Amino acid sequence: MAELSALEDPKIRAVNQRHGDDHGVNLSKLRAVAKDLKVQQDLAVQLWGTGDTAARLVAILISRPKEYTASELDAMLRDGRVPKVHDWLVNYIVKKNAHVEELRTAWFADPDPVVASAGWALTSDRVAKAPEGLDLPGLLDLIETHMKDAPDRLQWAMNECLATIGIHHPEYRARAIGIGERLEVLKDYPTPPNCTSPYAPIWINEIVRRRTLVPAD
Known part of the structure; x- marks a missing residue:
């Protein structure tokens, strides 16, 4: 100390x-x-x-x-x-930790928005790495309904999940971008040069663009 x-x-x-x-x-x-x-x-x-x-x-x-x-x-x-x-x-x-999934599901629905933001952060991780069993359309429904008016930290975590779905799951990309465009969450967030905006449509398109670039020999 x-x-x-x-x-x-x-x-x-x-x-x-x-x-x-x-x-x-x-x-x-x-x-x-x-x-x-x-x-x-x-x-x-x-x-x-x-x-x-x-x-x-x-x-x-x-x-x-x-x-x-x-x-x-x-x-x-x-x-x-x-x-x-x-x-x-x-x-x-x-x-x-071995209890990560147990905690994810418990925190996801917690009434405390700070605790819930942890549940959403863990859900984003699963969306990217182990989406089997997740209801991705259902997650998009929740985001579309609740993200606009969510407290800051919960809103940020939900927005990350929206972008993660759009980046990793092409079948839901158009819907994810559309939700981001309608809600305009973090659209005007100040972003330093050479950093990607957290505004979901820009975030999704930029990461997808980078991943589709052909590596140089």
Whole structure:
């Protein structure tokens, strides 16, 4: 904790706070701390218990994902609501845990929009990697009905799922693009140069274009 405190940078904290993250540690330096610690499950649990955002990010990086129970991960997600903690927890821990599908289905329908956003993020992962058994037209129906008025983080996750369906499933591409065009979610999102817009029609078309380019010899 002292080491993390020494890495605190007020300028980084100011930038992070604009995105809802309450820590001021450069992520490269934070990752270096975790690399030095290596995997230590007991320490990870202790660091998580501090409630400190930087400590929780380190905890995620030094965890053994398979050692967490479903109830532990559920409690961690509901408690770890800072965006970066939420994102790393889902991507670095939950996706590698044996209970991922159980948690995906439980979180997907949760009334808490932050929890539901995790369910949608995991659903996007399945859409891309293991879509068997998913009702893709049903997902598009839900997105079309609810995404426009969803809270920000849930809206972002639903939009990602919309784009993922359009990118990976050509049979639903036209409908996915059409939904994006009608709802106009994130259409005006500020996008840095050389980055792809999160507006689903642009996102879908750009990734599909890249994938259809013939590699140079």
